[in-house]
Amino acid sequence: MRVLYVEDAELLAGAVKHNLEKQGITTDLANNGEDGLDLAVKDIYDCVILDIMLPKLSGTDILKRMREKNIQTPVIMLSALSEVETKVGHLDKGADDYLAKPFKTAELIARIKAVVRRPKTVDAGIIKYGDLALDKTNATLNGEQLTAKEVEIMTEFMKNPENLISKEHLLVKVWGEGNICDDNYVETYISRIRKLLKRIKSHVKIVTVRGLGYKIMEK
Amino acid sequence: MRVLYVEDAELLAGAVKHNLEKQGITTDLANNGEDGLDLAVKDIYDCVILDIMLPKLSGTDILKRMREKNIQTPVIMLSALSEVETKVGHLDKGADDYLAKPFKTAELIARIKAVVRRPKTVDAGIIKYGDLALDKTNATLNGEQLTAKEVEIMTEFMKNPENLISKEHLLVKVWGEGNICDDNYVETYISRIRKLLKRIKSHVKIVTVRGLGYKIMEK
DNA sequence: GCTAGAACTTAAACCAAACTTAAAATCTTT
DNA sequence: AAAGATTTTAAGTTTGGTTTAAGTTCTAGC
Numbered sequence A, B: 001m002r003v004l005y006v007e008d009a010e011l012l013a014g015a016v017k018h019n020l021e022k023q024g025i026t027t028d029l030a031n032n033g034e035d036g037l038d039l040a041v042k043d044i045y046d047c048v049i050l051d052i053m054l055p056k057l058s059g060t061d062i063l064k065r066m067r068e069k070n071i072q073t074p075v076i077m078l079s080a081l082s083e084v085e086t087k088v089g090h091l092d093k094g095a096d097d098y099l100a101k102p103f104k105t106a107e108l109i110a111r112i113k114a115v116v117r118r119p120k121t122v123d124a125g126i127i128k129y130g131d132l133a134l135d136k137t138n139a140t141l142n143g144e145q146l147t148a149k150e151v152e153i154m155t156e157f158m159k160n161p162e163n164l165i166s167k168e169h170l171l172v173k174v175w176g177e178g179n180i181c182d183d184n185y186v187e188t189y190i191s192r193i194r195k196l197l198k199r200i201k202s203h204v205k206i207v208t209v210r211g212l213g214y215k216i217m218e219k
Numbered sequence C: 001g002c003t004a005g006a007a008c009t010t011a012a013a014c015c016a017a018a019c020t021t022a023a024a025a026t027c028t029t030t
Numbered sequence D: 001a002a003a004g005a006t007t008t009t010a011a012g013t014t015t016g017g018t019t020t021a022a023g024t025t026c027t028a029g030c
Helices: A010-022 A033-042 A059-068 A084-093 A105-117 A148-159 A167-175 A183-199 B010-022 B033-042 B059-068 B084-093 B105-117 B148-159 B167-175 B183-199
Strands: A002-006 A026-030 A047-051 A075-079 A097-100 A126-129 A132-135 A204-209 A213-218 B002-006 B026-030 B047-051 B075-079 B097-100 B126-129 B132-135 B204-209 B213-218
Touching (some): A002 A033, A010 A026, A010 A105, A033 A059, A047 A059, A047 A105, A059 A075, A075 A105, A097 A105, A126 A148, A132 A148, A148 A183, A148 A213, A167 A183, A167 A213, B002 B010, B002 B033, B010 B026, B010 B105, B047 B105, B075 B105, B097 B105, B132 B148, B148 B167, B167 B183
Parallel strands (some): A002 A047, A047 A075, A075 A097, B002 B026, B002 B047, B047 B075, B075 B097
Antiparallel strands (some): A204 A213, B126 B132, B204 B213
């Protein structure tokens, strides 16, 4: 088991690391938010423990960025503040548990185990942009069922939000290199997807850039 | 959302019930362990909240009996004691979360939501979804006898409710890696299972996602 | 404001994927 | 070894995503 602990109080961090490792939990430390986010993104951990008050980037921000990047590692938030609202807020923002400072290492270990033991969300192939969430594994956009081609097109847009994507690019990615290219394929599907976006009342729009292609933007 | 709250301090129980219901969470109350266990066994809840110190049967006992009976409803334990060991112990015995008294209702609500949101634990012999209960040890679905292959297929669906499952996945899981793959195996069985679902008048449907696979959903 | 090319929309046709059914083969049980 | 249950095979049918095509609307440049 391997965890990341992002904490600026170095004395505390060292003590916790020592205690966790006594229990066989390898612990990486970061003493500021930027380094923490960096490690959380680069390396694979079983669990990430985030202090909220941190230099450079708060724990809340790290959590947010991680989930944006689609990293679904379990996260436990730590804070000296015991305000209930904060707790509620974090759990809703994608944290898996919350622990108030000061805490006993035994309790932290229990929480880590509980959180790691939970079955993984099957493989969160979810890409988010604006108010949209594309679930590639389930082929749904905000819960609406999509067809295979619709998924592939939306993937291209959502992987490159606000970036121009040419019809040729879509033809290659979705229909494959070999096939004869007819822009009307793309146009037909764009039309259908726009209808869908309107139906689900999304604020995200597919904008046409005449002669060049399309891009998605928030209204 | 519907929860059961087992608590002998009636004043507290009433207040919590009131606050939960304000948030749209239907709350059943029991003021002793026996009634609590009874309700937990008979009715279907999204979450069960157990005080530990209770007349007749302790919260710990209720938890134990529930898990023995293979009821996998999420459980949150409450206690005035804040000893870490107790917390650790309960989490290891199958509780899903732990909250120390006194607590604020907002915090309880956050925990309930977090715990309900988690994907279901499955290893157990009985898996439930919607109005279906698949008993793997007896090979029955709502009492109807199933064949071995039918059980395995339903297991895959019910372990991942509302999630897309491809034919290839089913072929591997049910027929094994080595075998020659013919989608028609899956199709014939899906057809039979659909007939069965109709016969028992279940609200659960197997939905086809053309080109991608199947998923189960409540009508 | 006119025009031509680009982009959009719609509906119908097509065809591979999915469904159903029943009979043959295989495995189990007595 | 026969009876019964389950699984596999096969063939005919249906369905719906994709393609095709035709008509309409938009937009940039004159």
